[in-house]
Amino acid sequence: DAGxxxxxxxxxxxxxxxxxxxxxxxxxxxxxxWYRQTMMRGLELLIYFNNNVPIDDSGMPEDRFSAxxxxxxxxxxxIQPSEPRDSAVYFCASSSSRADTQYxxxxxxxxxx
Amino acid sequence: GQSLExxxxxxxxxxxIVQINCTYQTSGFYGLSxxxxxxxxxxxxxxxxxxxGLEETGRFSSFLxxxxxxxxxxxxxxxxxxxxxxLCAVPLNNQGGKLIFGxxxxxxxKP
Numbered sequence: 001d002a003g004x005x006x007x008x009x010x011x012x013x014x015x016x017x018x019x020x021x022x023x024x025x026x027x028x029x030x031x032x033x034w035y036r037q038t039m040m041r042g043l044e045l046l047i048y049f050n051n052n053v054p055i056d057d058s059g060m061p062e063d064r065f066s067a068x069x070x071x072x073x074x075x076x077x078x079i080q081p082s083e084p085r086d087s088a089v090y091f092c093a094s095s096s097s098r099a100d101t102q103y104x105x106x107x108x109x110x111x112x113x
Numbered sequence: 114g115q116s117l118e119x120x121x122x123x124x125x126x127x128x129x130i131v132q133i134n135c136t137y138q139t140s141g142f143y144g145l146s147x148x149x150x151x152x153x154x155x156x157x158x159x160x161x162x163x164x165x166g167l168e169e170t171g172r173f174s175s176f177l178x179x180x181x182x183x184x185x186x187x188x189x190x191x192x193x194x195x196x197x198x199x200l201c202a203v204p205l206n207n208q209g210g211k212l213i214f215g216x217x218x219x220x221x222x223k224p
Contacts, residue, residue, distance in 0.1 A: 100161035
């Protein structure tokens with residue numbers, strides 16, 4: 001299996017621009033998670049989907065962030081407009097119905113200037 | 114609220130044994146997981162304990178004591194490649210969902 005695929009791997013943008021991060025989960029996994037990691041705050045869950053339905057978005061920092069999962073093999077995380085404090089590594093992860101194991105993608109390193 | 118505490122860094126020498134501790138405070142408990150993360154790379158799953166006791170997987174073992182809200186990861190026969198951040202995590206429900214992660218323990222293995 002190819003594992004969780006994320007794109008782009010690196011993104012540099014200017015404040016105010018729209019940013020779209022993409023994720024393809026492992027085939028057969030029914031849960032998908034978006035995380036953000038920074039030195040200050042560590043690894044934080046932003047939102048997760050189960051069977052393509054958003055279950056908990058309480059970690060989404062504000063309305064500038066939105067996430068969609070139109071089908072079982074694709075999800076996006078969008079930031080509009082982006083701000084310098086959004087600079088972080090964004091990870092996507094997927095899992096099967098078991099609670100104990102999540103498989104992470106390689107992450108997208110976002111820099112907002 | 115929910116919180117996990119682990120030391121920020123640990124240093125050990127090649128071939129030695131090191132223990133990384135994690136204490137947790139959660140309203141419900143469904144297990145304790147450990148993940149390894151090399152220098153900004155993807156966290157990778159190491160182990161999961163739902164019941165008290167020691168789980169061994171090769172050079173790595175993980176222990177849980179639910180009565181003490183405490184667990185640890187034990188790494189034996191340390192190798193240079195074990196230098197990484199180790200994160201403990203707890204799920205907030207038993208339905209395959211929300212994980213809360215500790216801040217991570219940075220392990221440095223010296224020759």
